[in-house]
Each structure stands twice: as structure tokens, then as C-alpha cells.
Amino acid sequence: MQEYKGRLTLAKGTYVEFVVAPDEDVDFGDILAVEGKNDDIFYIRVYDFKVKSRWSDLKGVGYLMSKLDGEGKAENQEELDFYLGGNHTVKVGMAEQLCYANANGDLFNPKTCPDFFCEVRALRKEDAILLAELKGDLEIGLLKSGRAIMDLPVGIYGNKTIGEHIGVFGTTGSGKSNLVKVLAGSIATNGNYGVLIFDVHNEYHNALIQHPRAKEKVFIYHTGESNGYAKQLKLDYSQLSIEAIVSCANFTEPQLDALFKLSTVWQDKWLEYILNYEVEDIIEALKEETGQKFQSRTISKIKSICWNLKQELNINGYEEDVLKEIINKLETGNIVLVEMKEISNLGEYALSTLLSQALLHYYTCKTEVEREKTKTVLIVLEEAHRFLGKKSHANNNIFAQLVSEARKFNLGMCVIDQQPRLLADQVLSQLNTLFILGLASKADRSKLESMSRKDILKQRNEIKNLDCGEMIAATNYMRFAAPVKVYKYEDYLEHLSH
Numbered sequence: 001m002q003e004y005k006g007r008l009t010l011a012k013g014t015y016v017e018f019v020v021a022p023d024e025d026v027d028f029g030d031i032l033a034v035e036g037k038n039d040d041i042f043y044i045r046v047y048d049f050k051v052k053s054r055w056s057d058l059k060g061v062g063y064l065m066s067k068l069d070g071e072g073k074a075e076n077q078e079e080l081d082f083y084l085g086g087n088h089t090v091k092v093g094m095a096e097q098l099c100y101a102n103a104n105g106d107l108f109n110p111k112t113c114p115d116f117f118c119e120v121r122a123l124r125k126e127d128a129i130l131l132a133e134l135k136g137d138l139e140i141g142l143l144k145s146g147r148a149i150m151d152l153p154v155g156i157y158g159n160k161t162i163g164e165h166i167g168v169f170g171t172t173g174s175g176k177s178n179l180v181k182v183l184a185g186s187i188a189t190n191g192n193y194g195v196l197i198f199d200v201h202n203e204y205h206n207a208l209i210q211h212p213r214a215k216e217k218v219f220i221y222h223t224g225e226s227n228g229y230a231k232q233l234k235l236d237y238s239q240l241s242i243e244a245i246v247s248c249a250n251f252t253e254p255q256l257d258a259l260f261k262l263s264t265v266w267q268d269k270w271l272e273y274i275l276n277y278e279v280e281d282i283i284e285a286l287k288e289e290t291g292q293k294f295q296s297r298t299i300s301k302i303k304s305i306c307w308n309l310k311q312e313l314n315i316n317g318y319e320e321d322v323l324k325e326i327i328n329k330l331e332t333g334n335i336v337l338v339e340m341k342e343i344s345n346l347g348e349y350a351l352s353t354l355l356s357q358a359l360l361h362y363y364t365c366k367t368e369v370e371r372e373k374t375k376t377v378l379i380v381l382e383e384a385h386r387f388l389g390k391k392s393h394a395n396n397n398i399f400a401q402l403v404s405e406a407r408k409f410n411l412g413m414c415v416i417d418q419q420p421r422l423l424a425d426q427v428l429s430q431l432n433t434l435f436i437l438g439l440a441s442k443a444d445r446s447k448l449e450s451m452s453r454k455d456i457l458k459q460r461n462e463i464k465n466l467d468c469g470e471m472i473a474a475t476n477y478m479r480f481a482a483p484v485k486v487y488k489y490e491d492y493l494e495h496l497s498h
């Protein structure tokens with residue numbers, strides 16, 4: 001890509017116009033540098049164009065039209081080229097100043113504008129200050145500049161983003177799963193953070209075990225028998241919380257009431273007892289303890305759901321505490337993958353709820369000092385609207401709690417969805433980092449525009465035109481939202497080995 005892009009022709013506030021040098025490509029979303037007078041460098045982002053010509057007025061257009069034949073074809077192309085060529089016609093880039101660097105290399109938010117006719121050029125390696133801020137410690141891809149992909153890595157700082165929640169949005173096929181792989185891969189490379197991924201399609205293990213540090217960093221669990229790559233997940237009776245049960249099915253008021261009474265009366269043993277006792281005996285026991293007589297239909301329904309969960313999630317009285325093992329892996333900075341393709345929605349809801357709850361509980365109980373020694377953990381939740389949609393959020397389930405409270409405890413959510421508009425506003429407003437991939441629906445794009453903490457309105461044209469694997473990364477601490485070509489996971493691994 002050519003470095004020289006054009007000359008500045010107008011600046012007003014943070015708005016900048018420049019003529020694009022003939023034969024140069026400048027695209028929506030390009031980030032360019034304007035060389036100021038005192039070795040200042042102004043960084044600008046192009047968001048629109050206008051084409052201007054001395055022929056632009058009605059008379060001019062009429063004159064040019066007279067050079068065409070009845071079918072709109074040029075009668076004399078050479079003559080027409082002459083009229084249109086040279087500096088009779090210019091393309092003007094409309095851009096916004098993002099920040100500027102002074103001669104000492106300090107970066108500032110816009111405070112002044114560049115001067116008339118300053119040179120506009122592409123970014124290059126020497127724009128190190130800007131690029132250091134963009135790079136972070138978790139690399140995700142390369143800076144995109146319009147059509148070109150630059151050899152400039154972009155990423156995020158885990159310590160500034162994970163605890164503040166991340167949203168990944170894009171239509172099916174836009175590259176969400178690939179992005180999760182790369183993010184998890186980067187976290188494994190870095191080693192300073194933990195990730196818990198609920199893998200509903202069993203699509204991640206193949207990728208993650210290819211990682212050079214997989215043996216020490218990646219741990220896979222599933223509900224089937226332990227095998228070469230995954231360990232069997234087992235739970236003790238006491239580990240299935242009431243919240244986990246409640247999350248997985250629609251219970252009636254009396255059923256909910258019975259559930260809470262059961263857990264109050266039998267505490268840790270409630271699940272074991274409800275599974276092992278006859279319905280009549282349970283009703284009797286509850287009546288004795290609480291004075292309330294529940295119907296056998298109510299208890300049967302609870303018993304039946306508990307039985308299903310016991311089968312699916314291997315709930316039993318075990319010596320080995322797999323749940324604790326998972327939490328320890330996470331707090332020491334590992335990738336934990338929980339495969340859920342084989343289990344029903346019911347099991348998936350219960351399992352993801354109880355794991356997240358256990359993690360939140362564990363982190364909440366730590367003292368400040370202990371917490372400093374533990375790693376920040378990211379919980380990756382796919383098709384998040386199922387848990388954090390407008391209705392489910394109102395139930396204040398564990399994920400809603402995590403979104404609103406977790407940041408205090410070094411936990412963060414990575415909320416993934418193809419339709420951000422389905423998520424509760426309270427959730428969207430808590431996401432301090434957004435990875436916006438291609439979104440086909442205007443309603444989804446508008447929703448993000450209105451909820452994003454960074455002003456991404458000016459990037460509307462860019463967002464509309466994102467291809468597979470391309471995204472806009474907007475995070476709180478970055479001065480501007482950056483266009484990124486996410487590494488294809490296989491290329492990321494390749495890139496690691498160099």
C-alpha cells in the first residue's frame with residue numbers, strides 16, 4: 001500500500017477533509033496519519049467521501065451530458081477523459097480526528113487541528129505509540145485499513161477488559177466462534193487469565209488442543225466417560241443448587257415453593273432425599289416440618305426433573321470434587337472447556353448455572369488480599385439471549401448477577417449472540433468492550449449504536465460492510481474503535497510458531 005494518501009484541505013473542530021491523491025485507495029474506516037507542523041501527528045479515521053468537480057453544478061453536468069449519445073455512451077471518450085481528468089475532479093475524504101501525538105511521542109485526545117495542506121499518509125510501524133495502545137496483551141488480529149490488512153497487531157488488555165465484560169455480536173457465519181478460539185488461544189499464550197467456555201456445539205476442543213501450550217493450559221470436561229482428551233464431569237448431590245434447578249425448567253408457583261421448602265428443610269441433602277424417597281413420604285415429611293401439604297403432582301414433577309439431571313450430569317455421592325478442580329484450574333489461569341452438545345437444554349441450563357454460581361461464590365468469599373493472587377476469569381456464554389434476554393434477565397438469574405456484580409470480584413462475562421437486540425438493555429449497557437462482527441439486521445446495528453459506550457455512529461458505513469472475520473473493536477480505554485481483521489485461528493497458531 002502506498003504511504004502518501006493526500007493533503008488536508010479543511011479542518012473544523014475534530015472534523016477533517018482531505019483531497020485523496022489521484023490513483024490512491026482510501027476506504028471507509030481507514031485510519032490515517034496527518035503530519036502536523038511541529039512533528040505532531042494527528043490520527044484520523046475516514047468515514048465518508050464526496051466527489052467534487054468543477055462540473056458539479058447543473059450547467060457543468062448539462063455540458064458533459066451533451067457529450068454523450070442517446071444511449072448515454074461517450075461519443076468521444078478521449079475528450080470526456082480530458083474533462084474529467086487532471087484536477088478538474090477530486091475525491092474528498094471526510095474524516096474525524098481520533099487523537100494526536102506530540103513530538104515526544106505522548107498521545108492526547110484531540111485538542112487542536114492540523115494545518116491546511118498537511119500531508120496525509122497511511123499508518124506505518126513508526127506510529128508506535130498509537131499501535132502500542134491498540135495491541136494490548138491479548139492479540140486478536142491485524143489492524144484493517146479499508147481494503148488493506150496492515151501488518152499491525154491489534155488486541156486488548158485483559159486486565160482492563162475481562163472484568164468489565166465483553167460482548168461479541170455477529171450474524172451466523174460472521175466469525176464469532178473463530179474469534180472465541182483466538183481469544184482463548186491468546187489467553188493460553190499469555191497465561192495470566194482464566195477462561196471458562198460453555199461449548200454448546202463441541203466445536204472448540206479440536207482447535208484448542210492444537211495450541212502449543214495446550215498440555216499445560218487447556219482442560220476439557222464433558223459428561224461422557226473420560227477419554228483421551230476430556231475428563232468426565234461428576235457432581236456431588238450437594239452441588240446441585242436450587243438456583244440451578246430453577247434455571248432449567250418452568251416451574252409453577254407451588255413447585256417453586258416446594259423446592260425452596262425442600263432445600264430449607266433438608267439443606268445439602270435435599271437432592272439425595274428427593275431422589276431416594278417415595279413421593280408420599282416426601283409429602284408427609286414436608287407436612288411435618290412446615291405444616292404445608294403439597295400435592296403429589298407437584299412433588300412428582302420436581303422428582304422427575306431431578307432424576308433427569310442426575311442421569312445427565314452424573315450426580316452422585318463422589319469422593320472426587322471435579323467442581324473444585326475446575327475452579328482451581330480457572331483461578332490459576334487456565335482454559336476450561338465444558339462440552340455440552342450431548343446434554344439436553346435442561347442439563348445445559350442447570351450445569352452452566354451451577355458452575356458459574358460456584359465460581360462467583362468462590363470469588364466472592366475471597367478476601368481482597370487473596371483475590372489479588374487469583375487470576376481474572378472470563379466466562380464465555382454463547383447464544384446469550386437465552387440467559388440474558390429481556391425476560392430471563394428480569395429473573396435475576398446467575399448470569400444477570402454476574403453481569404451486574406462480577407467486576408468487583410475479578411470475574412467477567414463474554415456474552416456472545418447473533419441478535420444483540422434480544423438482550424436486556426441492562427446487560428448491553430454493562431458491556432465495556434464490544435467486538436462487532438458483521439450484523440445483517442439494521443435493528444441489531446442500531447441497538448448497538450445506541451448502547452455502545454464508545455461513539456460508533458460514525459462507523460455505521462464500516463459496520464454495515466464487514467466481511468467474515470472482520471470486526472470493529474470498541475473498548476473503554478481505547479481512544480477509538482478499531483477495525484480489525486481477526487486472525488483465522490489456524491493462522492494465529494502459525495503466527496505463534498514464528
Ligand SMILES: Nc1ncnc2c1ncn2[C@@H]1O[C@H](COP(=O)(O)OP(=O)(O)O)[C@@H](O)[C@H]1O
Nearest residue numbers: 171172173174175176177178468469486487488
Ligand atoms: N477471521 C477469520 N478469517 C478467516 N476466516 C474466518 C474468520 N473467522 C471465521 N472464518 C471462517 O468463517 C466460517 C464461519 O466462522 P464461525 O466462527 O464459525 O462463525 P459464527 O460462529 O459467527 O457462526 C468458518 O468456516 C471460519 O473458518
Ligand SMILES: [Mg+2]
Nearest residue numbers: 173176177178
Ligand atoms: Mg459459532
